[in-house]
Amino acid sequence: MWILTTYKYVGSRIPRLEGHDKVTGRRTYAVDIKLPRMVHAKILRSPLAHAIIKHIDTTKAQAYPGVVAVVIGRDIPEIPSDTGTRYEAALAVDEVLFYGQPVAAVLAEEPYIAEEALDLIEVEYEQLPAIIDPVEAAREGAPLARNSLGDVDREEARSHHVDSGPAGGEEPTSGTNIIQRLMYQRGDIKAAFQKADLIIEHEWRASMTHQGYIEPQACVVDCSPMGEFTVWCSTQGPFAVREQVAKVLGVLEVNVTVEPVEMGGGFGGKTQGVGAVLAAILSRQVKRPVKYVMSRSDDLRAANPAPQAIIRLKTGATKEGKFVAVEGSVICDVGAFPGGPLMAICNSVAGFYDVEAYDIEGLEVMTNKVSVGALRAPGQPQGAFAIESQMDMMAKELGLDPLEFRINNAAKDETVPPSGRPWGSMFYKELLEKLAETDLWKSRSHLGPNQGIGVAGGGRMSGANRGNSIVVLNRDGTASVIVGQADITGINTSYAQIAAEELGLTIEQVQVFGGSTRSAPYAGTSAGSTSLRSSGRAVQQAAQDAKEQLMLMAANVLECNKEDLVAESGIISVIGSPDKTISIQALTMQTAGFGTVFPTIVGKGNIGAGRPVPTFTAVAVKVEVDPQTGEVAILDAVCVEDVGQAINPTLVEGQIQGGLSQALGIGLSEEMLWDEKGVLLNPSLLDYKMPTALDLPNLHAELMNFGAGLNELYGAKGVGEPPIIAGAAALANAVYNAVGARVHVIPVTAERILTVLGKV
């Protein structure tokens, strides 16, 4: 292998390759797919959060001109319980469990016809008590969120149990809404609290938030007469969608093809391909292609947002500023179906600092709300809000600088968080120290009136996943990089840089082709900050494999050892003999077309799941609060992240800015609001308030490379998720710093600020 020591493309700010096509509307999204005979699906959703379906009369809807079929839960086969599919795959049969749950599907020639026919379906419900508040739901004797609770769901829940590390899991008894109870204990918690000079205890609430992708969930599914499925789906995980459709429909994976389409944002909310399974069922039912595009309202009501968390923390520190103990109870409200980031929340509240002891209990609780899914670093903004608010309060009480307090207590390489796995090289302390040097932090000494600066930090293990790639050298010396990974971050540009670097080609000579599941080798879901260190490493390996073959050919032609060769900008030359050169093209010309004899150069990269790598961030936010209205203006924000070697600093900065802006939305304004009956009050982007560009200042990304000793992929790390972790907490701390009163709930809305200021 040729180990590269200086880089031409790695570390370069290559513009995002698909950027032009994207901003000029040339990319194809699922909604753009039109097939002959295609029908449009619209879904009738439950107006009640909990009810029994007594009767459904679809007669009038069936008769409506242009309606092709009306399908209810009883019309479709039962979905096997081992498929890992949740409500989104199906229509309710007897019991509806949340407001917005699909009850019937209308398939029509035009979307508006399907929409109109929804009103003609008559459903008779018997309303049941809806349990909405997770704290209530967790109480003994609480009404059950689901009549059948106690049987099947236990099975599903078990797969989420932690089975390693210091955690003990306990299976709750039947007849409760508690799906899972996790306990994480380390050290002697009593002894630790005895050392504490300061002990504080508070409850923190993080509201349910939505991923806020610009493109709502959408898919087209075509079931052929032979029972083969083709799926166009806005998804982060084409292979996961393939697996799910195959399992639920009972066909082989080779009979399901997920074709690549562009995705207008996912942020964890499109790891499952909400809707594709339902559309597949419907397509097989009506023997026509089915398009199922969620409206914004559909998506807010019935996709898979991030869970609400209620976190009670008791923390202790010595008067010298040593953080010694944390005791906590976490309630994660997963809504109407099991599964949520309970472990990640627990890991955040007790993982970022090097305490002597912790004792965390986590409860996964079901309520009659929409089922939750992943949102960028799932559970961590919730956990970080709690612990980082508490950190600020302790620093204040101890009369310490909040940043210095964190620096002095930051987790170390050997610190063992609740996950049970020591962090390893994570440089949290160094990031906080870097944050202290920023202009933003330094401006804390001369703040204007009603201004405040808050800090927070946190990190996570960037999960590793397997990766595959094929690199083909074409006849004209260009390289085709084939990879199955969905590109959700512009990462294809990074793959091109890696391949160009390794092959000694120009960036123009390399193209990355994200294939369909039928033509690209398997890739994991683009989630968990894994894409670079799985498929990226596979691209590197495949390019190196291709280069090995190329150099062997060149060595034959140039009559030298291949170790004496170097490739740059398409030319291979013999080191020390500047006149002995051959272009890559002159070689590849001999590998294609009639009359040539060399095999095509095809490199293969095949990476097994490697070890996860910790990636930490430190964030500071500066705000100004209007004391009369409670309105918060974000004046400045910075996120310092250890990204290792940035393959493309522009794209890495984009990831940090994106994550930070989402964090600030979670901190400032985003929240799904429910009435006491479980009706979502704000299923629109007018009322579910995401920050726009006008609401945010320039967000500063500080890229650090501490050289974590990663000997693969130039020392690059997965970077996408960590920037969302600490921003909401830093914002809340900044608001406290500005107004001197603390809000215990995110988002820190104007109303909540005025409340803690005693003004309402």
Added chain:
Amino acid sequence: MWILTTYKYVGSRIPRLEGHDKVTGRRTYAVDIKLPRMVHAKILRSPLAHAIIKHIDTTKAQAYPGVVAVVIGRDIPEIPSDTGTRYEAALAVDEVLFYGQPVAAVLAEEPYIAEEALDLIEVEYEQLPAIIDPVEAAREGAPLARNSLGDVDREEARSHHVDSGPAGGEEPTSGTNIIQRLMYQRGDIKAAFQKADLIIEHEWRASMTHQGYIEPQACVVDCSPMGEFTVWCSTQGPFAVREQVAKVLGVLEVNVTVEPVEMGGGFGGKTQGVGAVLAAILSRQVKRPVKYVMSRSDDLRAANPAPQAIIRLKTGATKEGKFVAVEGSVICDVGAFPGGPLMAICNSVAGFYDVEAYDIEGLEVMTNKVSVGALRAPGQPQGAFAIESQMDMMAKELGLDPLEFRINNAAKDETVPPSGRPWGSMFYKELLEKLAETDLWKSRSHLGPNQGIGVAGGGRMSGANRGNSIVVLNRDGTASVIVGQADITGINTSYAQIAAEELGLTIEQVQVFGGSTRSAPYAGTSAGSTSLRSSGRAVQQAAQDAKEQLMLMAANVLECNKEDLVAESGIISVIGSPDKTISIQALTMQTAGFGTVFPTIVGKGNIGAGRPVPTFTAVAVKVEVDPQTGEVAILDAVCVEDVGQAINPTLVEGQIQGGLSQALGIGLSEEMLWDEKGVLLNPSLLDYKMPTALDLPNLHAELMNFGAGLNELYGAKGVGEPPIIAGAAALANAVYNAVGARVHVIPVTAERILTVLGKV
């Protein structure tokens, strides 16, 4: 490696996998592609065979409502001369060279609008003398088919020269229509003729014929604003089209994607993707996607049919029946642009028999007719007609049985045909002997009135080409076979059989995915009977590679040596320990999804161009001729072919029946007819007469496997082309056998029969 000795799928009559979708209209052809903003191209074609374009006025056409653009030759960039592209890529600029040549393109919102606007283009021509007859064209001082002859075309012609073997090439002087002169000499021709007791000399003419694919040439090309091309094209060679579009448009191959679409027949006529280059030029010009679908008339006038050949042969034999010498001159009429199967014609007239000496001169001659291309075993039906007619005449004169005469003189393994490469194991004699045993041949002793039986034979080297494949084992234990080869014969079914065989899977668990040029590794053009022995071998190798990885995993799990393992129907078991088994699925489940650690199993097959393999045929045809009308009824026909191990006998038989039916069409009725000014008289399928199912009897295919010692791919051979070689000659011989008079031209039409019978 596991060498398979008994087969489960190899040799099985698995129904063609895409068959159901094809016959139910589910497959997508180029004509089915509709893109937003797509415009339709129609071409104004020259009404003259040779002329100077004095002036083109497109004003009225441009102004016609719905017309987007009218493009003439001067509007588009000159096509580089080294691109290997012929007229089909371009519009004539100054000089038109054949009737039907593109002169202007109209692009309109609807095809009918484009068609109507063609009439509004005013072209002023200055007519030039058209040279139509190739014999005339070859004479010294003949009018030139192209004013510029003598310069550029020599360059193009040189690339067609034979540069090995016994042939001598001579570059003709400027100022003639002769593009290339080939001479093949072996042995002492004078001495050989001196040994001959019988010398006969005749001239044979094979007419220009069309491939007769059911789907005319069609493509859609979309040039993006970034200058990247996507091509949907009815082609046998997606990678060849990619190369050509890239070269002509001056972009990199990675910026051109040829997407797979179904092809409604090609037979050599779609190796170039006629039209794709022109459509690409037009799409870049108008910045919109362009659909260019040839009408049947367009296609007959201006695609790339098979050349007319005029072959004069002098052959000698001893009275004992030893064929000793052949002297010949071949004229191959390539039409208006250089390039044609001259060498293959020469190879046929002097290659099938073991003569002491031959002396063949071949001339490639230009005329003002459409430029020619490949048609299944290019040039060989023409050559076979000449030599096999002459063989029959010699046998007759010598009083010998025509089949026995052939058997006694059949080429041997060591026989060196004009190509200069000894045939190797080809079993021609054995095939003729097998033919002698057929019921058809035996019925020669009791023919009815006006009935006749004719035989003929011949073969060719099935060219080898490189092949690539990727085999991915999916999570559920199924296998995805990725291969870039265009499937023109149902060969994907054979690939599935190969992969299932090697992996021990069921045929349902394997799917073959023919990718686009961006997602599949390089494959050669599906031509020259190469697909099986290139991509088929690559599939085998990739499956074996995947199996090796799988078995290694299984050996770990089952704690045994991988050599002790056997895989069948998805189960891997330890030989001798029937209870130690694991399903392939149990292994592959551990290679995909979060939380699993094994790498995905991805096998790679990468075949360099191997050695070509000879494949021969022997054909007998039985006819009845109506002596009053000259009408020929084909009563029976058989083709015996050495196919080695048939992977799928049903598909191989289909190839043989298809080739034989085309041969009978060439022999009986197919011919492009020109008037003296070079106007094609029959540009429709009403007047260009291909045999229909009603015109043909059941065609018998006899599959022989002589075990040619091929130690790869189970001993399978490429089979597609040879069955077309001898059928026309056998038919002509049968007609002679029936009526006692010989037609020296194919097709042997009723009119020609009546002429030789002296009845007209």
